[in-house]
Amino acid sequence: MKNLSKKIVVWTACTLVLLLTSLQAVGGTLKVCTNCTYTSVKQAVSQAKAGDVVLVDGGVYLESGIEITQPIRLIGQNNPVIDSNNSGQIITVLSDNVTIQGFTLQNVATSYTRDDAAIRVRQQNNIQILDNTILKTYYGIYLQYSDGIVVKGNVVKGENVGRTESSLGNAIHVYYTDDVQIIGNEVQGHRDGIYLETVKNSTVERNLSHQNSRYGLHFMFSDGNAYTHNIFRKNGAGVAVMYTTNVRMEHNVFEDNWGAASYGLLLKEINNSVIYNNTFRRNTTGIHMESSSRLDFRNNDFERNGWAIKLMTTCIQDTFRLNNFTGNSFDISTNGNAQHNYFEHNYWEKYSGYDLDKNGVGDVPYRPVSLYSMLIERVPPSVMLMRSFMVDLLDNMERVLPSIIPQNLVDERPLMKKVNHDNNREFVQVLRQTASAPWRER
Amino acid sequence: MNKIIKYVLYDIVRNKIIVAYTLFLLLLSIGVFNLGGSPDKGLLSLLNLVLLTVPLISIVFGTTHFYNSYEFMELLVSQPIRRSKIFMSEYLGVALSLSAAFMIGVGIPVLLFAPGATGLYLVLTGVFITFIFVALAFLASVITRDKAKGIGIALLLWFYFALIYDGIVLFILYSFGDYPLEYATLALTALNPVDLGRVMVLLNLDVSAMMGYTGALYKSIFGSLWGIGLAFAVMVLWVLVPVLVSRRVFKRRDM
Numbered sequence: 204m205k206n207l208s209k210k211i212v213v214w215t216a217c218t219l220v221l222l223l224t225s226l227q228a229v230g231g232t233l234k235v236c237t238n239c240t241y242t243s244v245k246q247a248v249s250q251a252k253a254g255d256v257v258l259v260d261g262g263v264y265l266e267s268g269i270e271i272t273q274p275i276r277l278i279g280q281n282n283p284v285i286d287s288n289n290s291g292q293i294i295t296v297l298s299d300n301v302t303i304q305g306f307t308l309q310n311v312a313t314s315y316t317r318d319d320a321a322i323r324v325r326q327q328n329n330i331q332i333l334d335n336t337i338l339k340t341y342y343g344i345y346l347q348y349s350d351g352i353v354v355k356g357n358v359v360k361g362e363n364v365g366r367t368e369s370s371l372g373n374a375i376h377v378y379y380t381d382d383v384q385i386i387g388n389e390v391q392g393h394r395d396g397i398y399l400e401t402v403k404n405s406t407v408e409r410n411l412s413h414q415n416s417r418y419g420l421h422f423m424f425s426d427g428n429a430y431t432h433n434i435f436r437k438n439g440a441g442v443a444v445m446y447t448t449n450v451r452m453e454h455n456v457f458e459d460n461w462g463a464a465s466y467g468l469l470l471k472e473i474n475n476s477v478i479y480n481n482t483f484r485r486n487t488t489g490i491h492m493e494s495s496s497r498l499d500f501r502n503n504d505f506e507r508n509g510w511a512i513k514l515m516t517t518c519i520q521d522t523f524r525l526n527n528f529t530g531n532s533f534d535i536s537t538n539g540n541a542q543h544n545y546f547e548h549n550y551w552e553k554y555s556g557y558d559l560d561k562n563g564v565g566d567v568p569y570r571p572v573s574l575y576s577m578l579i580e581r582v583p584p585s586v587m588l589m590r591s592f593m594v595d596l597l598d599n600m601e602r603v604l605p606s607i608i609p610q611n612l613v614d615e616r617p618l619m620k621k622v623n624h625d626n627n628r629e630f631v632q633v634l635r636q637t638a639s640a641p642w643r644e645r
Numbered sequence: 646m647n648k649i650i651k652y653v654l655y656d657i658v659r660n661k662i663i664v665a666y667t668l669f670l671l672l673l674s675i676g677v678f679n680l681g682g683s684p685d686k687g688l689l690s691l692l693n694l695v696l697l698t699v700p701l702i703s704i705v706f707g708t709t710h711f712y713n714s715y716e717f718m719e720l721l722v723s724q725p726i727r728r729s730k731i732f733m734s735e736y737l738g739v740a741l742s743l744s745a746a747f748m749i750g751v752g753i754p755v756l757l758f759a760p761g762a763t764g765l766y767l768v769l770t771g772v773f774i775t776f777i778f779v780a781l782a783f784l785a786s787v788i789t790r791d792k793a794k795g796i797g798i799a800l801l802l803w804f805y806f807a808l809i810y811d812g813i814v815l816f817i818l819y820s821f822g823d824y825p826l827e828y829a830t831l832a833l834t835a836l837n838p839v840d841l842g843r844v845m846v847l848l849n850l851d852v853s854a855m856m857g858y859t860g861a862l863y864k865s866i867f868g869s870l871w872g873i874g875l876a877f878a879v880m881v882l883w884v885l886v887p888v889l890v891s892r893r894v895f896k897r898r899d900m
Contacts, residue, residue, distance in 0.1 A: 463861055530686070578815075582822040584830045584859045585815060587840065589847060590689065592697055593811035 230254030230275070235283075237262055244269055244277075244285060251275045259283040259306070267291045267311075272298050279305035279335075287311050287340075292319040302331040311340035313370050320345035320372070321359075324352060324380075332357060342372035343393065349380045354388060361392035363416045371416055373398040377405075385410060395421040396438065403427055411436070418443045419460075430455060441466040441486060450476035458484040467508065470495045477501070480624060483508055489531070493517050501525050502624045510536050510576070514612075519543040525622050528552060528571070536576035537609060546571070546614040550621045558619045569617040572608045574601035646730050649721065653738025656714065663746050666702060670750025673698075684759035685850055688767060692846050695751060695771050696839050700778045701803050707739050707782025708799040712792040722900055732783075732895045736888060740779040744772045763849040770842035773880040777838050778803070780887035787894045810837045827862050838883045845876055 233247045233255055234240065241247035245266050247257045253273045261281030267290045271277065277294075282305070287293045289312035294303060301324075308321040320342035324330050327349050334356040337343045343359035346352055359374040374390035376398045377383055383405040389412075390396040396412030399405070399422035407430045412419035419435035420442045422428070429451040435442050441460035444450070450473060457467035467486035468478075473495045482504045483489035489508040492498075493515040500523045505511035507530040514521075516539040523545070528534045529552040548564070556567035575594045578585050588594050601608055657663050673694055678687040714735065721731045751771055755764040785798040814833050818826060834840045848860070848867045866872040 578819070582818050582826075584826040585818045586859050587818075587830045587834055587844060587863075588811050588815060590693060591811050591840070591843060592693070593808055593815065595693075596808070597815075 230256060232256045232258055234258050234260065235264075236260035244283075248275070248277065267293050269294045271296045271301050271303075274298050274300035276302040277304070277306075278302070279307075282307060284309065287321075292317070292321075292323060293340075294322045296322065296324040296327055296330055299328045300330075301327070302333065303335065304331070304333040305335065307336040307338065309338040309340065311342075313341045313372070318342055318345065318372065320376070323347070324349050331355070336360075337374075340372070342376050343374040343390065345373075345376045345378075346380045346383065347378045351382045352377075352380060353384045353386070355384065355386045357388045359388065359390045359393065363392045363394070363414075366416070368394055368416050373421075374412075374415070377402050381405065384408070391415060395419075396435070397421070399423075399425045399428070401425060405429075406431075408432055410434075413437050415439060419457075420444065422447060426450075429453070434458070435460070435467075437461075438465075440464055441468060443469040443471070444473055445471040447472075448474045448476065451479075452476070452481060453479045455481045456484070457481065457486060457489070460486045462487060466491045470498070473498065478503065482506070483511065488513050491515075492521070496520050498522070499524075502622065503527070504529075504624075505534075506530055509533065513537070514544065516541045521545070522547075524548050525618075525624075526550070527621050529621065533573060533576040534571040535612065536580055537572055537612060538577075538580050540609050542609040542611040544612070546612070548616050548618055549614050550618040551614065552621075554617045554619075556617065563619050565617040565619055569614045570602060570605060570608055570612065571614065572612050573598045574607055577608060646734050649726075649731065649734035650738045650741075652717075653714070653735055654742055656717075657710065657738065657742045662706065663742050666706075666743070667746040667750045670698075670747060671754065674751050674754035678754055678758040685763075688755070688759050688763055688846070689850060691751065691755070692767060692843060695767065696774070696843055697807060699747060699771055699774050700807060700839060703743055703775045703778035704782045704785075704799045704803045705796065706743065707779040708786050708796050709792075710739050711735065711783055711786035712795060719900055728896045729892050732892045733888075736779065736783055736892075739782075740776045743779060744775045747771050747775055763846060766846050766849055769877070770846060770880075773877070773884065774838060774842055776884045777880070777887070780884055780891070784887045784891040784894075787891045787898065806837055806839050811840070814840075827859050830859060831863070831866070835879050838880060841876060841879060845873070 230252070233251055235242065235244055235247045235257060243266055244259055244264050248269055248271055251257050251273055254275070256276045256278060259279050261283050263284045263286055265286050265288050267287040271294065284307040285293055287310050289310050293308050293311060303322060311319045311321055318341070321337040321340045321344065322332055323345040325347055329351045330349065331353045332344055337357065337359045339362055344354055344357065354375060361371065361374065363371055371394035373395040374393040374397065375385060375388065379401045381403045383402055385397060385407045387409045390410065391414045393415050394417050396415045396419045397407060397410065402422065402425040405428045407428065409432045411434045413436040415438045417439050418441065419438035420430065423445045425447050427449045431453045432455065434456045437459045442457060443466070460467050465487045467483040467489045470490060470492040471494060475497045477499045480502045484506045485508065487509045489505045489511045491513045494517040496519050498521045500521065503526045505526065505528045510533045511528050511531040512535050514535055514537045516537060521544040524547050527550045534551060534553065551569050551571060554565060554569045556565040556569065558565050574597050674691055677690045677694065718731055718735065722728060748768065752768045755768055781802050782799050785802060786795045788798060789795050818830065834844050844863060845867055848864055867876060
């Protein structure tokens with residue numbers, strides 16, 4: 204009996220020793236707090252070896268220029284604040300496999316030559332930036348020449364009131380980086396909310412980007428990315444995306460981008476992409492598109508915009524199906540007669556045709572471009588006559604006998620009822636069967 | 646003068662057209678506000694209806710009333726009353742009763758469904774337009790003694806302000822599209838009270854952002870208190886000029 208208990212004690216001791224040594228192999232924990240061994244984050248980070256965890260306890264740390272050169276995890280507990288006090292960049296990641304989690308980083312001054320950020324990742328792989336709050340910085344999170352980065356659950360809040368665009372940086376700035384996941388962040392008060400340049404195979408999901416001075420989302424040369432379930436609200440100029448192919452934009456909300464030069468979504472040279480299930484609400488211009496080809500717009504809602512879509516004649520082979528256009532001042536406007544885009548089975552609130560065979564599809568084609576919208580495009584001061592009786596009369600006459608508005612920009616099969624995107628599966632099936640072949644296959 | 650206005654008002658109320666007009670406006674406004682989703686949208690639809698129907702009814706009613714009360718005026722002229730007094734009483738009687746009808750028919754629904762600055766502008770614009778078009782009606786009536794001719798002129802005037810003028814403006818803008826026309830359009834707006842009223846109400850609605858550079862310019866002008874004051878001053882001019890001209894004609898003419 205005694206022997207047995209002795210055995211147990213030995214076993215336990217052995218296991219404990221083993222456990223401890225194994226922990227040592229994974230990495231030690233370096234604690235940072237006001238009365239710990241390390242009182243500054245910088246000190247702890249410079250002492251940390253590969254695999255260590257630097258655990259920072261709550262408190263305010265006046266520090267900047269923290270350089271992470273080992274694969275470590277920098278974790279904040281009880282919301283520690285690292286305040287740069289306008290003395291430069293706070294954290295620079297110069298190693299692979301780094302995690303930064305749970306900090307509040309604040310006060311990085313505008314620096315035109317260095318582009319100081321709260322967190323900068325330079326030429327590294329597999330970095331996780333999680334649940335941080337970044338306040339009053341020039342750039343928020345700046346990723347460059349890196350790969351496999353996760354930016355999740357961060358809040359980046361700048362102050363842009365009364366400041367010029369050039370003195371502001373971007374909240375999340377990604378340059379030449381692949382496989383980035385930007386998920387569930389809230390960004391506001393910067394120049395651009397999310398800025399991507401030459402970023403491939405990445406996901407931008409469930410972010411809220413609002414009240415930025417310029418764009419809520421801005422990307423260029425970033426092929427093959429998906430943008431889903433984001434909300435872009437009240438940004439200075441909305442969302443602008445350019446020079447990109449194979450983009451997927453789904454379930455996003457573009458709203459309240461209202462101003463003389465605001466767009467819900469500006470598409471410039473975007474090709475071969477899909478734009479599904481988005482909502483465009485109360486924007487001056489819902490979508491402005493130029494030189495964008497082979498785009499597929501489906502199941503989008505355009506509600507109460509000034510112009511729902513401004514479709515420049517440089518756009519060809521774009522398809523618009525099953526979209527709802529309600530309460531827009533102008534549904535579609537264009538700048539010329541040539542039209543090579545395809546509209547079918549959209550719901551137009553202004554449609555006044557009839558449906559004799561009761562199949563839910565109007566029997567008379569609908570021309571969404573009004574004469575007046577073309578006129579405004581050509582002679583801007585004619586907005587003076589907006590909503591005048593004369594203009595209504597002209598529009599109606601033109602609709603009966605089109606001569607100036609583009610002949611080919613027409614929805615031959617407009618829907619009689621608004622599409623309910625979630626519950627109309629049966630109806631859509633029926634439409635698919637009765638529909639003519641889409642543009643591409645003709 | 647008050648006594649004559651009282652008689653004119655009594656006469657107008659008795660023939661019941663004014664009551665029908667009030668009810669028509671009331672039904673229209675309530676209908677519009679109940680149809681449209683938001684109050685803003687309601688105001689916008691109401692604006693279009695007001696700018697079309699109020700001038701028409703004011704001008705037609707004003708002209709017919711003038712001709713119908715011709716004998717009454719002849720009677721008054723034979724009395725020791727100044728002609729300008731007779732004329733002004735007739736004018737104020739008609740204009741006040743039509744504006745009262747407008748205030749009840751449109752003002753009350755606006756107050757109920759869409760209270761605010763924009764609604765106030767809409768109602769003020771409507772009242773001004775009533776005064777202006779009654780003045781124009783009287784101008785048309787004093788020019789000729791032939792009733793058919795007078796109504797014809799009145800209708801032409803309405804047609805001009807509601808439709809032809811905008812057509813001309815459109816033509817001018819289109820022909821001179823290559824030139825900077827922002828200030829020219831501003832001047833053109835001031836030359837038509839209907840357009841002036843519409844632009845003023847539109848700028849107070851959200852749509853101004855859609856109006857681009859011209860809209861921004863308009864907003865900077867009409868947005869200030871000074872600009873609004875100026876716009877209403879122009880409206881007052883639009884009332885005074887036809888009234889004074891027609892009073893002058895009425896004073897000198899051989900009954």
